[in-house]
């Protein structure tokens with residue numbers, strides 16, 4: 472479902488992060504969402520090309536509001552990434568009264584599990600985690616929220632989080648050895664297989680998952696959402712893809728994803744996370760050797776070599792023929 476929403480308020484919880492309140496132009500209630508859900512926002516192309524979509528998590532910091540029942544407004548938090556591909560720059564240039572096209576909320580990061588929950592957030596990755604904390608507080612479930620950033624000034628929404636989580640909110644900053652997040656020590660004191668929800672930079676998520684796995688956590692108790700699109704890897708080279716239906720050949724440059732190359736050339740591909748975990752961009756492959764970089768496909772799918780996630784995966788060598 473496509474919605475056109477008006478920006479009704481803009482805040483600046485840190486120097487790099489802005490929050491946006493979005494409402495229907497006619498004041499109608501908006502579709503509900505699960506804690507941890509996100510909105511896809513349309514980012515117009517500056518060169519008149521195909522618009523792009525970016526996913527931003529929905530924030531609810533009020534435990535008295537059940538966002539599943541529909542809401543009067545959506546709230547997003549967006550960190551400005553000057554080296555990014557333009558989505559956050561577009562968002563940061565918005566003014567109150569501007570309109571945005573969005574797709575109705577969706578979630579790949581649902582909150583479930585038994586009562587005691589460990590929430591871990593890094594920087595702007597707190598946005599889905601904050602909504603989970605509000606939900607857990609509303610349900611009077613037991614949780615801890617560990618929120619980490621480089622400095623105290625870089626942590627958004629702290630006052631609101633303190634109001635809903637109280638002493639269950641633990642702040643960690645890299646510039647203070649007394650509070651720096653020590654993941655191994657944190658998990659040493661947690662209960663093995665206590666559900667963990669973590670959202671933030673890739674390095675932080677990797678460290679939490681590795682530490683938990685080493686301590687015997689089951690995969691089904693580890694929930695994460697990468698708060699960044701997958702970055703190009705060192706040594707990436709250009710490769711060619713062929714679209715089976717038209718025979719069209721496209722070159723995917725070293726620093727660009729296959730997904731972006733397809734979109735820029737007018738090929739309609741569904742996508743969402745752009746980080747290889749939501750599954751939406753699965754594309755059948757007729758021939759070629761795939762360099763799988765996603766966390767969505769099973770090992771069997773990867774070995775089978777018939778499908779790939781075009782947002783992150785590339786060609787190992789030679790060209791790929793896609794069933795598009």
Ligand code: FES
Nearest residue numbers: 743745750752782
């Ligand atoms: S867009 Fe989510 S896996 Fe590719």
